[in-house]
Amino acid sequence: MSRKPVVALVGRPNVGKSTLFNRLTKSRDAIVADYPGLTRDRQYGTGKVGKYPYIVVDTGGLSGEEAGVNPLMEQQVIAALEEADVILFLVDGQAGLTPADEQIAAMLRQKFAHKPIYVLVNKAEGRDPDVVKAEFYQLGLGEPLVISAEHGDHVREAIDYILEIVAPKADEDEAPEPDDDSGIRVAVVGRPNVGKSTLINRMIGEERVVAYDMPGTTRDSIRVPFERDGVKYTLIDTAGVRRRKKVYDKIEKFSVIKAIEAMDQAHVVVLVIDGSEGITDQDQTLLGHALESGRGLIIAINKWDNLDPDQRRQVKADLDLKLQFADFAPRHFISALHGTGVGNLFDMIRQVYKAATTRVSTSELNRVLQQALLEHQPPMVSGRRIKMRYAHLGGINPPTVVIHGNMVDRVPQHYTRYLTNVFRKAFGWEGTPVKIEYRVTDNPFEGKRTKLSERQIRRKRKLMAFVKQKKKALQRKKRGK
Secondary structure, eight states, X not given: OOOOOEEEEEOSTTSSHHHHHHHHHTSOOSOOOSSTTOOOSOEEEEEOSSSSOEEEEEOOOOOSOTTTSOHHHHXXXXXXXXXXXXXXXXXXXXXXXXXXXHHHXXXXXXXXXXXXXXXXXXXXXXXXXXXXXXXXXXXXXXXXXEOBTTTTXXXXXXXXXXXXXXXXXXXXXXXXXXXXXXXXXXXEEXXXXXXXXXXXXXXXXXXXXXXXXXXXXXXXXXXXEEEETTEXXXXXXXXXXXXXXXXXXXXXXXXXXXXXXHHHHOSEEEEEEETTTOOOHHHHHHHHHHHHHTOEEEEEEEOGGGOOHHHHHHHHHHHHHHTGGGXXXXXXXXXXXXXXXXXXXXXXXXXXXXHHHOOOOHHHHHHHHHHHHHHSOOOEETTEEOEEEEEEXXXXXXXXXEEEEESGGGOOHHHHHHHHHHHHHHHTOTTSXXXXXXXXXXXXXXXXXXXXXXXXXXXXXXXXXXXXXXXXXXXXXXXXX
């Protein structure tokens, strides 16, 4: 399985790194404002612009002044650059070349000369590209690429050009292809010290993974193949995703990347949450990555036995409030240390795996679609009704429904959610995301003029002559009055 290349964005503050991050990931995860230094921690996302899949890392801005740089922020940037396959150095085309840009370029040449580095001249909308990029040649990092992150100008072309070179190199260092005989692959992910390794040891019944009451004990993804009740499993234990400002050890800098890669290789993701600490922002961020991977999802709330009834009610209320965007994922309350509820987790994993990988016939899909349309018609758009003609299964894990029709590219989000819930209920797709893709049916008559027969042409001429005579008669009548 090919490893996704990691693309790091670096530059001084307020040059548009977060805007480019949001453009590449098609999200609003990075906060954007006209205020330097807003991004402080590393932000991870899956790239959705370009030919190849990749991971984008947004970093805080470097001022280029050694004395004035926040040590923690600088540490974050260096960590992002060390884990990257390619570095995109953003500069401001409106402000021009600054001494800070030159100092950052010198640092990149000195410490990361072994990695591909590209200069992206941002904020160049409405200007001559050759004029904008001319002064940035003196940075000594090759030919600059001119873009506009805010308006999207030349962003896709630049990313395609860069990944065309970088992606094959990432494939050479590809992740091992999962064995077909590995059974159900389960990725166990979560923050450090939430009990992932303890849970795996409890599930397989032996001490296979080092478990210690110190965050970050597990340093890399560990694969544990085993068999239970005649079913083969491969459990993937990942290094804990810890708060990025607390990452000092080089080995732990790869934790987020490893977690994302483990999710991509798995059939089912088990997100372990520490019930005694409640739902944190990092839990929600990690859940967002799990949803992006499209794999079956189970939320395991660990250390449940340590909570009193009031605390349990509070945790359940937090789950309902903060995890509304993943309401399809089953929640399992366990104690990995004592084994409470762990046995039932296997039943849940098998159910989610079956739901995520079961194929549905085209006739069944269309029957459910037609019934959904009868019960709740698509809304009117510009005075015209959206017509959904037929559907077919586009893929599994996650189940993907492709719907063809007229104007389906203008279906509102609330109606897509309605269809998702209908399909999920009809086919038992519990515990897995359901994707719906729309394909606009081509109009076979678009751009074609109707060819008239000889008879139609004669009738048309007679009609036009009659209309002309009527007009002349009306004009004579008006002049006579």
